[in-house]
Amino acid sequence: MSAVLTTRLKRIERADELLSSLALVLMALIPALEILLRPLMGRGIENAPVLVQHLGLVLAMFGALAAERHGHLTTLAGGARVDGARPNAVLHAFANGVAALVCGMLALASWRLVASEMEVSHVLAYGLPLWWVQASMPLGFALLGAKLGARCLPMPWGQLAAGLLCPLAGLLLAWQFDGSALTIWPGLLLLLAALLAGAPIFSALGGLALLLFWQDGMPLASVALSHYQITVNPSLPALPLFTLAGLVFSRTGAAKRLGDLFVALFGQGVTGTVLAAAVLCSCFTAFTGGSGVTILALGGLLLPLLKQAGYPERRGIGLVTSASALGVLLAPSVPLIMYAIIARVPINTMFLAGLLPAAVMVGFLLIFGGYLKRGQASEPASSAIPASQITTAAPRDRRQILAAAWNAKWEILAPFVAIGSLVSGLATPTESAALTALYAVLTQALAHRELSWRLLGQALSESAQIIGGVLLILGMALGLTNYLIDAGIPDAAIEAVQALIPNKFVFLLALTLFLLLAGALMEIFAAIVVLVPLLLPVALSYGIDAVHFGIIFLAAMEMGFLCPPAGMNIYFSSAMFGKPVRFVALAVLPALLAIFLGTLAIAWLPLLATGLPGLLLP
Numbered sequence: 275m276s277a278v279l280t281t282r283l284k285r286i287e288r289a290d291e292l293l294s295s296l297a298l299v300l301m302a303l304i305p306a307l308e309i310l311l312r313p314l315m316g317r318g319i320e321n322a323p324v325l326v327q328h329l330g331l332v333l334a335m336f337g338a339l340a341a342e343r344h345g346h347l348t349t350l351a352g353g354a355r356v357d358g359a360r361p362n363a364v365l366h367a368f369a370n371g372v373a374a375l376v377c378g379m380l381a382l383a384s385w386r387l388v389a390s391e392m393e394v395s396h397v398l399a400y401g402l403p404l405w406w407v408q409a410s411m412p413l414g415f416a417l418l419g420a421k422l423g424a425r426c427l428p429m430p431w432g433q434l435a436a437g438l439l440c441p442l443a444g445l446l447l448a449w450q451f452d453g454s455a456l457t458i459w460p461g462l463l464l465l466l467a468a469l470l471a472g473a474p475i476f477s478a479l480g481g482l483a484l485l486l487f488w489q490d491g492m493p494l495a496s497v498a499l500s501h502y503q504i505t506v507n508p509s510l511p512a513l514p515l516f517t518l519a520g521l522v523f524s525r526t527g528a529a530k531r532l533g534d535l536f537v538a539l540f541g542q543g544v545t546g547t548v549l550a551a552a553v554l555c556s557c558f559t560a561f562t563g564g565s566g567v568t569i570l571a572l573g574g575l576l577l578p579l580l581k582q583a584g585y586p587e588r589r590g591i592g593l594v595t596s597a598s599a600l601g602v603l604l605a606p607s608v609p610l611i612m613y614a615i616i617a618r619v620p621i622n623t624m625f626l627a628g629l630l631p632a633a634v635m636v637g638f639l640l641i642f643g644g645y646l647k648r649g650q651a652s653e654p655a656s657s658a659i660p661a662s663q664i665t666t667a668a669p670r671d672r673r674q675i676l677a678a679a680w681n682a683k684w685e686i687l688a689p690f691v692a693i694g695s696l697v698s699g700l701a702t703p704t705e706s707a708a709l710t711a712l713y714a715v716l717t718q719a720l721a722h723r724e725l726s727w728r729l730l731g732q733a734l735s736e737s738a739q740i741i742g743g744v745l746l747i748l749g750m751a752l753g754l755t756n757y758l759i760d761a762g763i764p765d766a767a768i769e770a771v772q773a774l775i776p777n778k779f780v781f782l783l784a785l786t787l788f789l790l791l792a793g794a795l796m797e798i799f800a801a802i803v804v805l806v807p808l809l810l811p812v813a814l815s816y817g818i819d820a821v822h823f824g825i826i827f828l829a830a831m832e833m834g835f836l837c838p839p840a841g842m843n844i845y846f847s848s849a850m851f852g853k854p855v856r857f858v859a860l861a862v863l864p865a866l867l868a869i870f871l872g873t874l875a876i877a878w879l880p881l882l883a884t885g886l887p888g889l890l891l892p
Contacts, residue, residue, distance in 0.1 A: 290339035290417075292739035295731065297333040298518060301326050305708035309701065321399035322429070326704060328398060328407045334505045337742020340474050342421050345737050347474040348747065348797050362585030365471040367426040371440050372468035374426070377419030378444025379484055380501075382496040386409035393781040395871040412496060416441060422474075446550035448484075448494055456489035459597050475797055476743075480750035486757045500756050503751030503805075508704070508793060509615045514741040515707035516606040516692070517692040520729070521733040522563040523685065524568075526724040529558065531682040533575050539679040547583040550643055551576045551590075551595040552636050559601025561688070568598040569843060570814075574852040588861050593645050595847040595858060596865030598636050599835035602798075602828050603628035606692045606710070609798055612748075613705070613824045614807045621703045626886040627821045631829060631876045638872030643818070643864045651841050697890075720791065744799050751803035764811040771812050778816045782877040783826065785809070791872065793834015794841060801831060805821070818880075825883040829873040836862045836869075 308322045319325070341347050391405040398404045401738045420689025424433040426440065462485065469478040504510065523529070536550035554576070559568040573594050580590035602609050605625035611812040639644050679686065691713045696706040718725040758764070775781045792801050806827065813823040833845040838859065849860045876882050 290336040294337040295734035297329045303706040326675035331505040334745035335410045341739040341743040364579040369471040369473035370425040372749045373473045374440035374476040375444035376481040378441030379448040381450040384498040386495040387498045389588040443719040458485040461485045474792035476746035483753035501752035511705035515711040521710045522714040526718045535678040535682045538675045555597035556600040560604035569846045588659035592861035599832045635872045643868035777781035789830030794837035822880045822883045
């Protein structure tokens with residue numbers, strides 16, 4: 275009997291994965307059906323874009339719940355622990371307790387937003403009241419608070435008590451003082467301590483936004499409104515759909531087929547293998563949406579190839595780790611889309627703008643990072659490969675290239691489906707992303723027969739968790755940003771910076787250094803939402819184009835992937851290759867300098883970013 279009860283409880287617990295995965299499936303199918311129905315029947319699905327946008331809200335809330343259960347909510351240290359270390363019990367309880375308290379406050383703030391919608395009772399589509407979907411916000415925050423609170427204590431009765439009391443305390447606190455002007459310093463200190471103790475980043479950002487609105491006596495529902503606005507943004511459904519496509523490719527043999535093709539194209543010697551590794555990692559990250567996924571998917575394939583070609587292990591690890599960060603500038607990168615949404619720049623413009631700078635960054639990495647050198651002086655003698663086994667040159671066989679290209683034909687066509695349908699105007703960003711996701715699923719399931727129902731379910735769940743965790747951060751960060759804009763912070767920043775740095779080129783140098791520091795301390799999506807609205811007006815005041823600024827911003831953020839404490843590539847590589855974090859950090863030091871120089875080159879040569887969009891787009 276107990277076994278049956280346990281099984282049923284586990285099924286109930288996994289309801290968040292099922293709901294978020296179902297929302298993601300509908301987000302892919304509705305735009306595809308819309309494309310088919312428009313020419314056949316003259317009209318599509320009623321209010322289809324708005325339906326898809328609000329499915330994004332359901333995906334965000336229940337995906338975040340699944341992310342919490344699997345330990346994927348991002349913390350200051352990057353989220354998952356890769357060294358197996360157990361957190362201090364007291365600090366762990368404190369961090370989760372404060373996060374649960376914030377969730378209780380957000381649940382009440384969200385309910386106030388839903389209650390206001392219930393009064394006007396808008397209809398979403400097919401008679402479905404809008405507030406039914408919006409209700410997933412207070413429900414999601416309440417459940418998230420309960421789950422975080424339950425992590426405070428190890429005993430079952432303690433978990434139940436903490437899971438109820440922590441979010442309830444936050445709800446009562448917000449209920450009692452909403453609309454009151456309060457001092458924020460005690461709350462600021464509490465949030466900072468919780469963040470350093472390991473609380474999820476979204477809770478610190480959300481708590482800070484709540485405190486700032488509280489300080490001015492403004493309604494806390496403003497924070498919930500910001501979260502709602504970002505999750506139903508018209509361009510946002512492209513994020514989970516492109517992420518799903520990338521995860522489908524990463525879970526099948528696509529990486530191996532692409533690896534074979536790139537090695538065949540560039541040759542199997544040291545130089546060819548290094549070039550193949552750098553380009554492949556960059557392209558794969560653009561599709562998977564995360565450089566960590568690229569390291570896990572390609573690391574085990576590329577490092578043996580590099581070592582077989584006679585490449586030193588330390589430099590091989592440094593190459594794979596750093597090259598995996600460079601896909602941020604390539605379409606359909608999630609940060610690239612996110613910047614376009616926040617800066618209100620057309621997504622197809624950003625897709626074109628990133629092409630040349632991405633190639634420049636790869637070139638700088640290989641040349642100034644020293645990865646094209648053949649010497650092995652930096653490698654311990656014990657790990658060196660005998661000279662007789664080193665392949666110094668390998669002629670490229672045309673038949674081998676054609677065979678590899680034929681094997682990878684479906685993967686090669688994927689970027690043309692994603693970018694071509696968007697740039698040509700045949701599809702909106704959401705429809706382009708939906709086509710790409712369906713293309714990935716169908717080709718890997720039918721053409722290669724490598725995508726089983728189980729693997730597809732895993733890809734859907736993982737995509738929902740990634741996007742759920744990201745959107746929590748984005749929603750809270752947008753609430754904070756809206757307050758800063760209302761307070762006139764960007765205008766004050768323009769005056770202060772222009773008085774301090776009158777020269778445009780000196781400003782670009784200072785901007786690059788600042789973004790390097792920000793990337794090391796902040797998660798990239800939080801950095802985009804918090805910093806772009808503040809820095810973009812300053813950049814515009816120096817005559818820097820919004821598209822050019824976006825490419826500079828994202829190029830500089832690539833350095834952040836390689837810098838602790840937020841530099842997740844280091845932790846993923848440490849886990850993947852079984853090396854200490856210090857070993858990997860030292861291995862990527864040359865890459866940091868190379869990426870910094872590449873960012874400066876892009877900053878000082880705006881045509882690299884604006885040339886292609888100006889040439890190809892009206």
